Amino acid sequence: MKSFFDNQSLFTVIWKWKQHLIIVGVITIIASAVFSSPYFITPLFQSQARVYPTNTQSYSEESESEQMLEVFNSTDIKRQVVDAFNLTSRYGIKEDDPYFRTKILKKYDDRIECKKTEYESIELMARDADPQIASNIVDSLVAFYNRKVLFLRQQKAFEEAFSYQNDLVRKKKEIDRVSSEMESLRKEYGLLDYEIQTEQVTMGYMTALAEGANRTAVNDIKDLMTSLEEKGGQFFLLQRELEALEIQRDTINRRYDKAIAIAEKEETYTMVVEEPFPADKKSYPTRWLIVLVSLIAVEFLALLTVFSLEGIKSSKQ
Structure with a gap:
């Protein structure tokens, strides 16, 4: 067959x-x-925006856009969005559910998306039954990102400022120690500036001998010369150490002021090139x-x- x-x-x-x-x-x-x-x-409306990072710097091999994406996709940002828009209730997920966190994050990832484009910008998308809510979520993502980065930068700046402040305290103690030793030599041996005094004392001694100055004046000059010979080297080293310490103190002080300025500065870290708006046509389902x-x-x-x-x-x- x-x-x-x-x-x-x-x-x-x-x-x-x-x-x-x-x-x-x-x-x-x-x-x-x-x-x-x-x-x-339930029909969903989509709202989106495109942003570029600004006023930031790369801290690793990742680009600034990749670092921006890491922050947008962080659990902290997601938690803020969930709390701000009460997404738990909107998505019908009960908080006493033993898998609450897993379910809310999965639903979040289904409805809200952040991705890098080929032009190094970050595209933010949100879908919701209410087109205004979708637009507001995208706006909030940008706001939460700015607040998060500002907090991180301020925290780092305050840590640096605190470290510089401790360095300044240590430098002040070192400067006080050297200044105290120099003051002791000034009072006991009459030393003020090693190089200038050495030159002036030598010239004064030669002049006194040439002009036949009285013995008392010559002895005073000789005593100062003896002090310079015995303690001049130590005084000279202390002078140089003090100068170096003062330069270091001034450098640290400038860094401290810069860190404080950054910590107290309010600025944004996104450049929005495409603003979100409430959609007038649903995107899901097709x-x-x-x-x-x-x-x-x-x-x-x-x-x-x-x-x-x-x-x-x-x-x-």
Whole structure:
């Protein structure tokens, strides 16, 4: 007995069952149109924005845009959005559910998306049943990002300022120690400035000898020369150490002032190139696509069923 496919073409089978296939198709179209309607699937409206990072710097091999994306996708930002818009209630998730966190984050990722574009900008998208809420969520993402980055920068700046402040305290103690030693040498040995005094004392001694100054004046000069010989080197080193410490103190002080300025500065870290707005047309579901896919799938299954029935019937003949 010849096989089914040997004695009857596929077209003949389809034509034979055409009424059934048409009826199945019509029912599928009606059913898919009904079940994709707002009565069964809540329509969602999409709002989006595009932003670039600004007033930031890269702290690793990642680009500034990639670092921005990390912050947007952080759990902290997600938690703020969930709390601000009461998404737990909007998404119908109970807080006493043992898998509450997993479910709310999954729903969040389904409705809210942040991704990098090929032009290094970050695209923010939010979908919600209320177009205004979707737009507000995108606006809030930008606001929460700015607040988060500002907090991180201020926190880092305050830490740096605190460190510089401790350095200033240490430098002040070192400067006070050196100044105290120098003051002791000034009082005990009359030393003021090693290089200047050495030059002046030498010239004064030579002049005194040349002009035949009295013995007392010459002895005073000799005593000062002796002090310079004995303690001048120590005084000179203390002078140089003090100068170096004062330069270090001034450098630290400038860094401290800069850190405080950053910590107290209020600025934004996003440049919005595409503002979000409430959509006037839903983005989900795409009913025609649902109807088309459903029709193709059901008709394919119907054809398989028809061919199976015809094959069984043919095998019995």
